[in-house]
Amino acid sequence: MRWSKYFLPTLREDPAEAEVISHKLLLRAGMIRKLASGVYNFLPLGLKALKKIENIVRQEMNNAGALEVLMPLVQPAELWKETGRWDAYGKELLRFKDRKDHDFCLGPTHEEVITDMVRRDVKSYKDLPLILYQIAVKFRDEIRPRFGIMRAREFIMKDAYSFDANEEGLEKSYQKMYDTYTKIFKNCGLRFKAVEAHTGAIGGDVSHEFMVIADTGEDILAFCENCGYASNVELTPAILGETYAPEKEKPLEKVHTPGVRTAKEVADFLGLPVAKITKTLIYILDEKEAVAICIRGDHEVNEVKLEKLFSGKKIRMATEEEVKKIVGASPGFIGPKGLKLRIIADKALENYPNFVIGANEDEYHFINANMGRDFTPDIVVDIRKACEGDLCPKCGKPLSFTRGIEVGHIFKLGTKYSLPMKAMFLDKDGKMKPFVMGCYGIGVSRILAATIEQNHDENGIIFPWEIAPFQIGVIYLKENLKEQAEKVYNALSENWDVILDDRDERPGVKFKDADLIGIPLQVIFGKSFEKNGLVEVKVRKTGERFHIKPEEITDFVKKFEDEKD
Ligand code: ATP
Ligand code: MG
Numbered sequence: 182m183r184w185s186k187y188f189l190p191t192l193r194e195d196p197a198e199a200e201v202i203s204h205k206l207l208l209r210a211g212m213i214r215k216l217a218s219g220v221y222n223f224l225p226l227g228l229k230a231l232k233k234i235e236n237i238v239r240q241e242m243n244n245a246g247a248l249e250v251l252m253p254l255v256q257p258a259e260l261w262k263e264t265g266r267w268d269a270y271g272k273e274l275l276r277f278k279d280r281k282d283h284d285f286c287l288g289p290t291h292e293e294v295i296t297d298m299v300r301r302d303v304k305s306y307k308d309l310p311l312i313l314y315q316i317a318v319k320f321r322d323e324i325r326p327r328f329g330i331m332r333a334r335e336f337i338m339k340d341a342y343s344f345d346a347n348e349e350g351l352e353k354s355y356q357k358m359y360d361t362y363t364k365i366f367k368n369c370g371l372r373f374k375a376v377e378a379h380t381g382a383i384g385g386d387v388s389h390e391f392m393v394i395a396d397t398g399e400d401i402l403a404f405c406e407n408c409g410y411a412s413n414v415e416l417t418p419a420i421l422g423e424t425y426a427p428e429k430e431k432p433l434e435k436v437h438t439p440g441v442r443t444a445k446e447v448a449d450f451l452g453l454p455v456a457k458i459t460k461t462l463i464y465i466l467d468e469k470e471a472v473a474i475c476i477r478g479d480h481e482v483n484e485v486k487l488e489k490l491f492s493g494k495k496i497r498m499a500t501e502e503e504v505k506k507i508v509g510a511s512p513g514f515i516g517p518k519g520l521k522l523r524i525i526a527d528k529a530l531e532n533y534p535n536f537v538i539g540a541n542e543d544e545y546h547f548i549n550a551n552m553g554r555d556f557t558p559d560i561v562v563d564i565r566k567a568c569e570g571d572l573c574p575k576c577g578k579p580l581s582f583t584r585g586i587e588v589g590h591i592f593k594l595g596t597k598y599s600l601p602m603k604a605m606f607l608d609k610d611g612k613m614k615p616f617v618m619g620c621y622g623i624g625v626s627r628i629l630a631a632t633i634e635q636n637h638d639e640n641g642i643i644f645p646w647e648i649a650p651f652q653i654g655v656i657y658l659k660e661n662l663k664e665q666a667e668k669v670y671n672a673l674s675e676n677w678d679v680i681l682d683d684r685d686e687r688p689g690v691k692f693k694d695a696d697l698i699g700i701p702l703q704v705i706f707g708k709s710f711e712k713n714g715l716v717e718v719k720v721r722k723t724g725e726r727f728h729i730k731p732e733e734i735t736d737f738v739k740k741f742e743d744e745k746d
Contacts, residue, residue: 182680183680183683184682184684185683188224189226191209191694191698192208192211196208200328201328201634203328203329203397203629203630203631203632204328204329204330204630206633206637206641206642207227207330207629209697210641210698210699211224211227212224212227212230212629213227213329215329218326218334219323219326219327219332220333221329221330221335227629227650229650230644230648230649233648233649234625234628234648235625237647237648238316238623238625239339241361241364241365241368242314242339244361245312245357245360245361247313249313249315249316250295250313251315251317252294252295252298252315253288254319254320255287256285256286256294257284257285258286260294260297260602261274261293263601264601267284267286270289272324273289273321273322273323274289274321275289289321291342292594292618292620293598296342296598296604297604299313299344300604300605300616304607305606305607306346306608309344309345309346309350310343310345310346310350310353312342312343312358314340314341314342315339316337316338316625317337317338318336319335319336320335321336329630330626330627330630336625336627337625339622339625340621340623341358342620342621343355343621344616344617344618345616346608346609346614346617350617351595351617351618351619355591358621359375359389359591362591362623366391366588366589369632369645369648370632370645371588371628371631371632373391373392373394374392374394374585375389375390375391375411376389376392377412377416378390378413378415378416380592387592387593388592389590390587391588391623392588393585393586393628393632394583394585394635395634395635396584397634398585399586399587400415400584400585400587401414401566402414402582402585403417403580403581403582404583405573405578406578408578414483414566414582415483415566416485417571418563418567419528419563419566419568420572420573420574421529421570422571425533427534428535429534430534430535431549433549435540435545435546436451436547437545438451439544440544442511442512442513442514443513444460445478447478447537447546448478456478456479457535457536457537459478459530459536459537459550460475460477460478461517461539462474462498462515463498463504463512463522464499465497465498466494466496467494468495471499471507471522472522472524473515473520473522473524473525474487475558476526476527476530476564477536477565479568480529480566481565482564482566483565486563486564487564490560490564507522509541510540510542510543514542514543514544514545516540516541516546516547517538518547518555518556519556524556524558524560525558525561526558527561527562527563527564527565528564528565530561531561534551535551536549536550538550538555569582586627586630586635587624587627588623588631589621589622589623590622591619591620591622594618594619595618596617596618599615599616604616628648632648633699636699636722637699640693640697641696641697642697642698643699643721644700644701644721645701646701646742649699649700649701650678651680651698651700652700652701653677653678653702653738654681654700654702655669655670655673655680655682655706656692656695656705656706656707657682657706658691658706658707658708659706662706662707662711663683665710666706667681669704669716669734672735673704676739682695688707701721701722702718702721702741703718704716709728714730715728715729715730716728718734718737
């Protein structure tokens with residue numbers, strides 16, 4: 182490709198609309214442009230990267246024996262009513278009516294449609310196992326679309342669905358997809374981790390997320406260097422690493438704590454560690470019942486665990502006004518003593534002597550509170566997020582933590598969809614049985630954003646070789662070097678994706694743009710070529726520079742490609 186003929190509008194400045202680095206760089210590198218909130222155009226460079234990712238995904242799915250299909254974005258409400266998700270899905274499901282007043286939605290996921298496809302035409306165990314997939318647009322009316330294509334409303338997903346005769350079959354299909362995903366993210370040149378995960382709105386019992394490791398990730402992953410255990414912190418059992426030294430219970434004492442609200446402020450005011458302050462948070466269940474959650478001041482509530490505890494009830498934190506109405510004191514001064522609500526205490530409060538609780542009176546706390554003596558919780562249970570200092574639930578060694586971006590999610594669904602939709606086949610024993618299903622998603626467009634979050638510097642994107650839209654840039658700095666540069670450009674183009682910077686621009690602009698769009702290898706015809714006939718090759722990732730004869734460039738690139746890892 183010749184740069185002068187390409188549509189590649191790069192930007193010098195960070196666009197104000199972007200908060201995170203991948204969004205900024207995708208805009209600056211001329212890869213995407215916003216059309217509406219959470220809805221983006223892909224320009225040629227962005228689409229080229231996207232297609233490379235798609236092809237890696239497609240290749241490995243095909244290798245696993247999965248078959249590609251294409252399903253509509255527009256889906257009839259009837260199917261969603263069969264599984265009950267028409268009512269259950271919430272506002273992420275964009276619903277609308279056609280001119281005949283029939284209800285439709287835009288597909289946020291395709292379990293209903295694929296189950297319908299299979300129940301119509303797959304009748305016998307002989308046709309199983311079957312894995313079908315598509316790479317297509319999804320629409321989710323996200324409550325907060327943000328970070329560009331990282332959390333968009335319209336985005337590209339690869340979704341696959343497996344159909345088996347029984348649990349053993351599902352186990353095999355699931356493992357096959359797990360292995361396939363591992364290959365896909367490796368082939369994309371990404372550092373990633375597979376972790377045990379929460380099943381959320383899709384449902385089912387077992388699931389794993391594939392996370393691209395990045396400091397800017399929204400998810401926190403807990404993992405054990407000793408035994409390999411890894412889970413999304415939403416799911417990680419919290420096992421306290423410390424044991425509390427026994428202490429004599431001291432008398433409860435009410436103290437004046439004016440103007441201090443957060444656990445940290447109370448701790449500083451009283452000259453105690455934050456861990457000694459207990460937070461009491463009021464949650465509302467199903468808009469009906471208020472409950473109190475007690476947790477150490479240095480710990481955080483894990484709402485996924487709360488949701489599980491209250492099995493399926495909708496939970497939310499009470500507003501300040503609600504807290505005042507229910508308890509008669511402001512948030513920050515709430516405590517379990519004398520509270521006429523169900524009290525759920527976190528397990529880390531067990532055997533914890535002499536801590537601080539709110540007094541249910543503004544500007545007052547109790548010090549030296551003891552569970553069992555001063556208040557009795559209804560339940561003591563693990564309700565917090567695991568954190569630094571906690572132990573591995575499998576082997577008991579200390580856990581490590583890192584941030585990640587979810588790029589893939591696989592689920593064992595079982596008969597969650599096939600049963601209500603009566604998707605049945607005739608089994609070996611002559612009986613009709615529901616398909617046993619799995620589903621497997623990859624955020625194809627999110628991978629592009631995650632790649633950039635993981636691979637960038639102050640000058641721009643550092644694309645991994647495997648998904649770089651252009652792997653090599655040939656740059657000439659003077660018009661009289663054009664002919665030689667074109668020769669090398671033509672030769673390299675036979676094997677790789679190459680862009681020739683033939684623009685009438687200053688060297689500084691050409692170098693800046695090549696770094697910005699993340700070209701892994703930059704072949705420069707400049708001073709060194711004029712002086713001694715050697716081209717300069719710059720490696721984007723390391724900044725290394727090599728000087729080589731033009732006729733040796735192809736071999737150089739081959740070697741680089743082989744040794745890059
Ligand atoms: P999240 O927790 O990030 O909302 P999810 O659990 O809703 O993700 P799945 O339903 O498992 O996601 O979808 C499969 C994959 O699609 C995800 O792993 C993610 O990579 C991608 N994905 C989900 N929502 C979005 C979105 N709004 N924008 C871009 N990609 C998305
Ligand atoms: Mg989601």
